[in-house]
Every structure is written in C-alpha cells, then in structure tokens.
Amino acid sequence: DIQMTQSPSTLSASVGDRVTITCRASQSISSWLAWYQQKPGKAPNLLIYKASSLESGVPSRFSGSGSGTEFTLTISSLQPDDFATYYCQQYNNYWTFGQGTKVEIK
Amino acid sequence: QITLKESGPTLVKPTQTLTLTCTFSGFSLSTSEVGVGWIRQPPGKALEWLAVIYWNDEKRYSPSVKSRLTITKDTSKNQVVLTLTNMDPVDTATYYCAHKGLRSLYEHWGQGTLVTVSS
Numbered sequence: 365d366i367q368m369t370q371s372p373s374t375l376s377a378s379v380g381d382r383v384t385i386t387c388r389a390s391q392s393i394s395s396w397l398a399w400y401q402q403k404p405g406k407a408p409n410l411l412i413y414k415a416s417s418l419e420s421g422v423p424s425r426f427s428g429s430g431s432g433t434e435f436t437l438t439i440s441s442l443q444p445d446d447f448a449t450y451y452c453q454q455y456n457n458y459w460t461f462g463q464g465t466k467v468e469i470k
Numbered sequence: 471q472i473t474l475k476e477s478g479p480t481l482v483k484p485t486q487t488l489t490l491t492c493t494f495s496g497f498s499l500s501t502s503e504v505g506v507g508w509i510r511q512p513p514g515k516a517l518e519w520l521a522v523i524y525w526n527d528e529k530r531y532s533p534s535v536k537s538r539l540t541i542t543k544d545t546s547k548n549q550v551v552l553t554l555t556n557m558d559p560v561d562t563a564t565y566y567c568a569h570k571g572l573r574s575l576y577e578h579w580g581q582g583t584l585v586t587v588s589s
Contacts, residue, residue, distance in 0.1 A: 365533060398575055400517075407566055407579035408517065414573075451517055455574050458530055459507070459519040 366390055366454050370462035376470040383439040385465045387452035392432045396456035399428055399437045402464075403448045411450075412437065442467070472496035474506075474567050474580035481586050482557050488585060492550040492567030496578075499525055499545050505570035506550040508541065510563040511582075518563075522570060523550055559587045 367390035377383050387397065395415040400408035410419045412428035415435055425440045439446055447469055452462040478490035492506060499506060507522035521531045521541040531539050540553045550567060564584045568576035 396574075402517075407568075407582055408576075410575060410577055413575055453517075458522075458532070459509075459576070461509075461517040461519065463516045 366393060366457055366460050368452055368454055368460050368462040370452055370465050372465060373463065374466045374468060376468050377442050378470045379442055379444060381442045383442050383467060385437045385450055387435045387462050389433045389454055393454045393456035395431050396454055397430065397435045398453045398455060400451045400453060401448045402451065408451060472569055472578040474569060474578060476565060476567050476580045476583040478583060478585065480584060481588065483589050484558055484587060486557050488554040488557050490552045490565055490583065492580060494548050494569065497569060499543055501525055503572050507568050507570050507576060508552045509566045509568060509576070512563040521552060557587045562587045
C-alpha cells in the first residue's frame with residue numbers, strides 16, 4: 365500500500381495569505397497526485413491533477429507542484445471561499461488519500 | 471451532465487451486511503476505461519477508498535477491507551452495488567460513490583449517504 369502523509373493537519377490563516385500544504389508519498393508515485401477540496405457536508409471537489417494541472421473551472425490562485433514523493437498545494441492569496449479541508453490523493457497504484465489539512469480562519 | 475446518487479439504509483446493526491446502491495446518469499459503464507468507485511469517510515476523519523468496478527467488470531478492492539467487500543454492476547439499470555459484510559461501529563461513515571473517468575480520477579461524486587452502525 366502507498367501511504368500519503370499531509371502536513372500540517374490544521375492551518376490557521378487570514379484572507380490574502382499565501383498558504384502551502386505538503387503531501388508526502390511512502391514511495392514514488394511519479395506525478396500521479398491529485399488535490400481535492402472538501403467543505404463540511406459536501407463531497408470532495410477536484411482541484412489539481414497530475415501534480416500540477418489545474419482542473420477546469422478552478423481559480424488560478426490554486427497551484428500544485430512536485431513529483432516522486434513530495435508534493436505541495438499552494439493557494440497564492442487565500443479567499444473566504446477557500447476555508448475548507450484539503451486532501452491529496454495518489455492514483456499511481458489504485459487510490460489513497462492523505463489524512464487532510466483543515467484551513468481555518470486565523 | 472454526470473450525476474450519481476447513493477441509496478441504502480441509514481442504520482445497520484453490528485454483524486449485519488450493508489448493501490448500498492449507486493444510481494448514476496450522464497455516462498455509461500460500458501464505455502472503455504470508465505469505472506465507478508466507492509469511498510467512505512468516518513465522521514470528522516479522512517477519506518478512504520474502498521473499491522472500484524470497471525467497464526469490463528474488473529474489480530479492485532482496498533486490501534484493508536477486501537475480505538468483506540463485494541462490488542457489482544447492472545449496466546442496463548445504470549447502477550453499482552456495494553456490499554460490506556460483518557458491519558462494525560468503526561464502519562460508521564458517509565459512503566460516496568464516484569465516477570472514474572479516463573484520467574483515472576474521481577471527477578464526479580455523489581452527495582454521500584451516512585451509515586451508522588449501532589445496536
């Protein structure tokens with residue numbers, strides 16, 4: 365099994381802040397990494413795929429980078445709608461999610 | 471427009487078998503490379519992938535629950551059924567079904583259904 369580890373678990377930030385979330389895979393997954401946003405009571409929403417490709421309709425303030433075992437999701441200027449929980453997911457060998465990072469209001 | 475919706479019991483007793491149905495529209499499970507997967511999320515916890523069924527009836531299961539899971543499809547009814555045997559309170563979760571597209575990503579999700587395991 366490929367394990368995914370996100371950090372931090374919780375992040376307190378203000379509107380306008382630059383936010384970075386890290387995701388590490390237990391083995392190389394090349395660029396087969398996606399990021400999802402989830403709001404309370406809702407299903408996850410795909411933001412980024414193949415580590416750095418922005419899903420259609422997703423604001424350009426979201427970006428992803430990395431390959432192999434280390435990846436990051438960056439929100440360049442945090443907006444009120446961005447307070448949510450973010451999950452990384454590997455799809456190199458079936459699918460595994462990270463434990464999530466909750467972005468909360470500072 | 472792709473939509474999916476989960477249905478099934480909201481409450482099951484320990485040791486019982488859970489049967490959930492995913493009814494979908496906007497795509498066909500007979501199209502090459504397409505699949506439907508199940509993912510669950512215990513209250514306040516992370517997402518856990520459970521199983522997927524592909525257009526060609528191939529099935530894959532999460533090793534952690536493989537012995538308890540069965541996934542089947544009825545292409546004519548646009549439905550996928552997940553069964554999970556020997557339910558335990560730790561199986562309490564929101565269960566989602568999702569469409570797996572050509573990119574191997576879960577691009578479209580159902581709204582989820584909360585299943586509580588309690589006597």
